[in-house]
Amino acid sequence: MTGTTGPAPEHGKRARVAIIGGGCAGVAAAFELTRPELCNRFEVTIYQQGWRLGGKGASGRGPSARIEEHGLHVWMGFYENAFRLMRECYAELDRDPETCRIASFRDAFFPEPTTGLADRSPGGDWLLWAAELPPAPGLPGDPDPPTETFSVASYLARSLDLLRALLEAARERDPSETASFSDPGPLAGDRIGEQLERISRYGQLATLTTAIEAIRVAEGALLNLSAYPENAVLTLLDVIGRAASSRIEALVQSDDELRRVWEMVDLVLAVVRGSIRFGLVTDPRGFEAIDDYDCREWLLLNGASEASADSAFVRSLYDLAFAYEDGDPDKPRIAAGQALRGALRAFFTYRGSFFWKMSSGMGDVVFAPFYEVLERRGVRFEFFHELRHVRLSVPDSPGSPHVAALDFRVQAHVREGRAYQPLIQVGDLPCWPASPLFDQLVDGERLQAEGIDFESFWDEHAEEQKRLEVVRDFDFVVLAVGGGAVAHVCGDLIERDPRWRAMTERCKSVATQAFQLWMSADMQELGWKRDPITLSGFVEPFDTWADMTHLASEERWSAPPGAIAYFCSPYPAPAPGPEELRDPSYPARHHDRVRQSAIRFLRRDILHLWPRATRAGDFRWDLLQDEGRSSPDDLDKRFDHQFWTANVNPTDRYSLSLPGTLRYRISPLDGTYDNLTVAGDWTACGFEEGCVEAAVMSGRLAAHALSGLPRLEDIVGFDHP
Amino acid sequence: MSDEERMRRPPPERTQPDRGWGGAFGRHSGSRRGPGDPSIEQGVDSGYRLVDEYLRQGMGTARRFSDRAMPGGMGASLQGMQEMWLRQAAEFWMGLLPLAPPMPGAMPNVPPPSARAPAFRSNQAEAEPASAASAPRLEPEPRPAQDIGRPIRVVVGIDGPGQVEVSVDLTAGHSHGEHLRVQDPRAVRGDAPRLREVSIDTFATPSIPTIRARIPLGQAPGLYEGAIVDEATSERCGTLRVRIDPARSDVP
Incomplete structure (x- = not known):
């Protein structure tokens, strides 16, 4: 007998799967492994530190049932895997809309077509640019994914279409070209011939009209690149770029809208030019081929101007991915291939809306439904279990290397050995609380009085040390902790496996920071004249702002707030060193630093967004709602009753996609350890950028690694170039 | 515990994404075809077969980025003429390009990735409200x-x-x-x-x-x-x- 290969069928022994971590990746893995199609082959237990699921997406209800998040969470319209599972979850949950206000996927998510960018004018003033991206056919998670677009060539064709639309927009604003635009007329073959001859001979195009026509020629060439010299195509692109530059750049100083159009033209040309120069159309690595370059570096290499590489659009790509090494605004870095993959998918494959916002907290909209469905399916939840050590089999033991044991710190026991019931009701909606439900815990009053932070890495409190052993307690492990925590719990793997060592040394993460305001005045009164918006590219230290006023009705205030605002950004601090990891005051110090930073931001920078929120050079602290907890004489103390967080716990750190590091990630499909798989947005999951979609993809891959399902072809975007 | 009692993962079908795309748009790395190459005709045919697909996708994209997204977006009449123009342009380009003189030196002399990318110029915090933007100087790229x-x-x-x-x-x-x-x-x-x-x-x-x-x-x-x-x-x-x-x- 040589041991069992693969899990047993339903009539045999069930495979016991220990999923460590109940964030997006762990929950997705559990959802896949307990599908009815798998005939109950897996017995799944999720081990979770603290009192709630969600990981970096966890939220809780605080005072006045206000929603407190780790940061800002907006789902993008290309999150096909995440939306698919979410929709299946709501369908299986089958809530009654008469008794629950968020009963379906469409109740839970609503379209947010407006995206905003903050930008500096050449004169140094802040300019706000709100772009409404039109609805695209279908809905994310629809059964037929838009996979036909997943080729570099297809993206290039779409990029040229966008380029043409941009140049036509620019031509509209160029008085000297209006006449030609009014009646372009059909273009006969001989006229095209004349133009091309001129292009070849003189290397220039006189007008935007001719540049637009030349784009059609470029499209034709891209249809079959193998037939033509790359140089000729590149030359054509250069000629188009020069024509656009000469016609548009002269106008942009006095026309901010046109300046943005020009920046987009310049960037699209650089992407198309670079894709051809670097052979991405046929490179078997796809966009991975340029992952050693930083995105802006690569754009500059391919002819983008410094102004375009510094534009609000590019900055927003970095901001949304927290792509600042050590949180340092002077170190923007993201792998070019992944950044392009993300941007192209975001712009060309979204369905329904570009952004989707949640109708309540992410915990309530995403993780409470998953918790309920998984519990119905028989998944066990072991809350208050913090993983401390993944123990490997001893090196000279028989058989292949595997996980032999898992060591946990048990933070609390539930009274009478019952299962912890983690949800509370806010109105008719099951929600997660912002702190444990101590009345369910053994010695709950004592634990509450001690002020223990059950989610803190620095908390050493333990009710019990528990060891799970393979065969006796589990068969398979899905390691779905946050990427920043891997180095702290995988000592054996790092010591014995150079790949794990390389991954933990090279693949870095960044702490993040966020704060939320509840204000008595509405956005109009604050001076914001536009629609609700999610805006990035703003000033550091809080470059991203979202108007979340729609959540007011979800909370339970004596007087509903007129406006709710969330701010977030990377947190400028290097990863804690060995001394800091032993310093219990570390999280409190950084929590206070975020507070000070937020107050300074409100005093100094917020006037650019909300001109009426300041008075006499200071923020109007009286705007902040605190349910009467501050003295009228201590208005500046009102901030202390808002919410802010420094996400410095290793497991809360955001996974970065630094240039030259993605190849060191380990895949959930890696079979080196025959009872271990990994899940999280820090893994090689096909979309290597920290986000819900990457985490869900990795969870689905982990399930595939154990069960063969879902099929790899059904994990949308896994085989994306 | 005997190792024989343990369950094991099934062997993986594969461990990495298949990011390559060798279909109709693809080409063989390093191939350079010119006039007289019998494969050119096949390539042109292939291109024409894909024109319709490009047009379908392209029209959709152009529409999406038209009037609502961009000021002065594409006019309807322009969209209506795209197909004919593209066919004509593609045909001419396919005929002309192989005749173009070679351009030695135009292939990329690609510098290696640098260890550090420059900071953005424009989103640093201001010392005082409404002051001029700080503009840190870009570091020069390392010289190969x-x-x-x-x-x-x-x-x-x-x-x-x-x-x-x-x-x-x-x-x-x-x-x-x-x-x-x-x-x-x-x-x-x-x-x-x-x-x-x-x-x-x-x-x-x-x-x-x-x-x-x-x-x-x-x-x-x-x-x-x-x-x-x-x-x-x-x-x-x-x-x-x-x-x-x-x-x-x-x-x-």
């Missing part, structure tokens, strides 16, 4: 070792009164000066208008580029920088810096 020490002659001509200093830093490996172009230098600090009349002239002597800079009267003193681009390869190959001395007589 193979280019160090390769001389290139440059002639500089300056038109304007007072003290003006011009420096040129050519960093990448370009073989000739005839393809160089300089982007309008902009002020490293402050909001002074760009220098609009700075150019690289290679008409007279292609191998010895002449940098011509006319500094307008009243131009604010300070350091101005513009990227130098090799148009043949689209690579950035250096930086032109113009320093205008505060002592210039025309500056108030």
Whole structure:
């Protein structure tokens, strides 16, 4: 007998799967492994530190049932895997809309077509640019994914279409070209011939009209690149770029809208030019081929101007991915291939809306439904279990290397050995609380009085040390902790496996920071004249702002707030060193630093967004709602009753996609350890950028690694170039 | 515990994404086809078969980025003519390109990735509300070792009164000066208008580029920088810096 290969069928022994971590990746893995199609082959237990699921997406209800998040969470319209599972979850949950206000996927998510960018004018003033991206056919998670677009060539064709639309927009604003635009007329073959001859001979195009026509020629060439010299195509692109530059750049100083159009033209040309120069159309690595370059570096290499590489659009790509090494605004870095993959998918494959916002907290909209469905399916939840050590089999033991044991710190026991019931009701909606439900815990009053932070890495409190052993307690492990925590719990793997060592040394993460305001005045009164918006590219230290006023009705205030605002950004601090990891005051110090930073931001920078929120050079602290907890004489103390967080716990750190590091990630499909798989947005999951979609993809891959399902072809975007 | 009792993962079908795309749009790496190549006809046929698919996707994209997204988006009549134009253009381009003269040196001389990318210029926090944007100077790209020490002659001509200093830093490996172009230098600090009349002239002597800079009267003193681009390869190959001395007589 040589041991069992693969899990047993339903009539045999069930495979016991220990999923460590109940964030997006762990929950997705559990959802896949307990599908009815798998005939109950897996017995799944999720081990979770603290009192709630969600990981970096966890939220809780605080005072006045206000929603407190780790940061800002907006789902993008290309999150096909995440939306698919979410929709299946709501369908299986089958809530009654008469008794629950968020009963379906469409109740839970609503379209947010407006995206905003903050930008500096050449004169140094802040300019706000709100772009409404039109609805695209279908809905994310629809059964037929838009996979036909997943080729570099297809993206290039779409990029040229966008380029043409941009140049036509620019031509509209160029008085000297209006006449030609009014009646372009059909273009006969001989006229095209004349133009091309001129292009070849003189290397220039006189007008935007001719540049637009030349784009059609470029499209034709891209249809079959193998037939033509790359140089000729590149030359054509250069000629188009020069024509656009000469016609548009002269106008942009006095026309901010046109300046943005020009920046987009310049960037699209650089992407198309670079894709051809670097052979991405046929490179078997796809966009991975340029992952050693930083995105802006690569754009500059391919002819983008410094102004375009510094534009609000590019900055927003970095901001949304927290792509600042050590949180340092002077170190923007993201792998070019992944950044392009993300941007192209975001712009060309979204369905329904570009952004989707949640109708309540992410915990309530995403993780409470998953918790309920998984519990119905028989998944066990072991809350208050913090993983401390993944123990490997001893090196000279028989058989292949595997996980032999898992060591946990048990933070609390539930009274009478019952299962912890983690949800509370806010109105008719099951929600997660912002702190444990101590009345369910053994010695709950004592634990509450001690002020223990059950989610803190620095908390050493333990009710019990528990060891799970393979065969006796589990068969398979899905390691779905946050990427920043891997180095702290995988000592054996790092010591014995150079790949794990390389991954933990090279693949870095960044702490993040966020704060939320509840204000008595509405956005109009604050001076914001536009629609609700999610805006990035703003000033550091809080470059991203979202108007979340729609959540007011979800909370339970004596007087509903007129406006709710969330701010977030990377947190400028290097990863804690060995001394800091032993310093219990570390999280409190950084929590206070975020507070000070937020107050300074409100005093100094917020006037650019909300001109009426300041008075006499200071923020109007009286705007902040605190349910009467501050003295009228201590208005500046009102901030202390808002919410802010420094996400410095290793497991809360955001996974970065630094240039030259993605190849060191380990895949959930890696079979080196025959009872271990990994899940999280820090893994090689096909979309290597920290986000819900990457985490869900990795969870689905982990399930595939154990069960063969879902099929790899059904994990949308896994085989994306 | 005996190892034989353990369950094991099934062997993986594969462990990595299949990112390659060798379908109809693909080509063989390094292949260069020209006139007379029997495969060209097949390629053209392949292209035509895919025109419809491109059009379908392209029209959708163009519509999505049209009027609502962009000011003055595409007109309906323009969209209606796209198909014919594209077919005609593709046909002509396919016929013409193989006849184009070869362009040695135009293939990328790709520099290796650098260890550090420059910071963004414009989203640093302000010292005081509404002050001018801080604009940290970009660090120069590291110079590839193979280019160090390769001389290139440059002639500089300056038109304007007072003290003006011009420096040129050519960093990448370009073989000739005839393809160089300089982007309008902009002020490293402050909001002074760009220098609009700075150019690289290679008409007279292609191998010895002449940098011509006319500094307008009243131009604010300070350091101005513009990227130098090799148009043949689209690579950035250096930086032109113009320093205008505060002592210039025309500056108030």
